[in-house]
Amino acid sequence: MLHTRNGVRRNLLSIIVSTAVLSAVAASANAQELAIEPSAGTLGVGLTGIYKLNESVGFSGTVAGFSYEPSGTYEGAQYEGTFKVLTVGATVDYYVNQSDFRISVGARYTDDNAKGTFSMYNPYLGIEETAQVKVTPEYDFQPYFGIGYDADLNERISLDFSLGAYYMGTPNVQESWSGTVYQPLQDSINDFREAAKDYKFYPVAQVGLRFRF
Template sequence: MKIKNYLFLVFFCITSISFTQDIKDDFKQEKTRKNAIGFSVGLPGYGIEYARSLNDKFNIRLGYTFFNLKDYEINDFKINDDTANLLINANNKAYELLFDYKPFTSSFRLTFGMAYFNNFFVSINSRASDELNIGDITISEEKYGYNQIEADWSSSIAPYIGIGFGRSIPKRNRLGISLDIGAYYLGSPNSSISSTGLLSPSEELNRDTIKEGFDDFKIIPNLKLKLAYSF
């Protein structure tokens, strides 16, 4: 009888320990934060994103990046032997679908995915910085005219590949800082040039030059510093 009671007591203790450990494991699992909201700044603009942990190796991230530069002036910009005043406008609105792969237990990650650039363009207005004197003839800036150069990548889908340092979903603390480095492949933009005044005859000659120049801008760099909050 005593042996039965003793065996029952041992069985009860083992079961209790196992049950307690299961509760601890469940509680620990519940405490694991799998979501995060992040705010970033850098190239190609400001951003906000939502990140979700899929498993120990993969995260999925949905983001929105935006940037707007309006009437930014650069005076006396040197172009060959001449100087010009530049007026620059730029806009970027992009939606991102990204995946993080964590090959190690550290915070290093590989990132791949795509972005939809809904509205992405650059506009540069170039005009003489001063009146032009040719002998006894003086030509005003207005009469000399200006060049309007535009490049547009809007409605483009761009694959993305990059690396990251820091967790997209902070693990130990709710707040975390991370760095993303990578590139989007956008392809060549739709480019154009329009000229006024005395520069009008050169418009046709410069069109191919402008197109060839923008053909090199197929890759857009990504460099962002992000603050994330996990929950």
């Protein structure tokens, strides 16, 4: 069932992207603007293609990603791991009153996850107890709502700002133990699982340079 649901989400994203591309091709003879935009921000380093059908409506498609290795202490437990973000998405953009300010709706497919090791010293046995923890979003196909502004630097180059959020659902926290369950460490992981439930949205704050053709 999960495989089927993931397949449906990927197909829906393919339809969104295909619709944007076909619409751009069909209207290419009267194209108002075609642009490409490298960017950086909470989605990582990305590349976006932009096509404006007219002064009010356009489409964009984005590929972005990053990874890093966090470490620290949480509720008495030490942790270290890897956090990975991958975005393949598309939006429909409405330019309000034919201005440089836009409202965007769309979706992305993502393979975001965080995984690593939680550990805590067990004074009764004199050993370090460990557990492997993996965090994934509830939905890998995520709807998006955001706003943006495109500030011209010259005729062909502009500075672009995007703010918004993807809806992830409730994060799923899975654990596996390398030995017996150590209750104090289990309590720390349970607290982490409860705290993760508050993060249902992935924030988007990207800055890019838009190059128009």
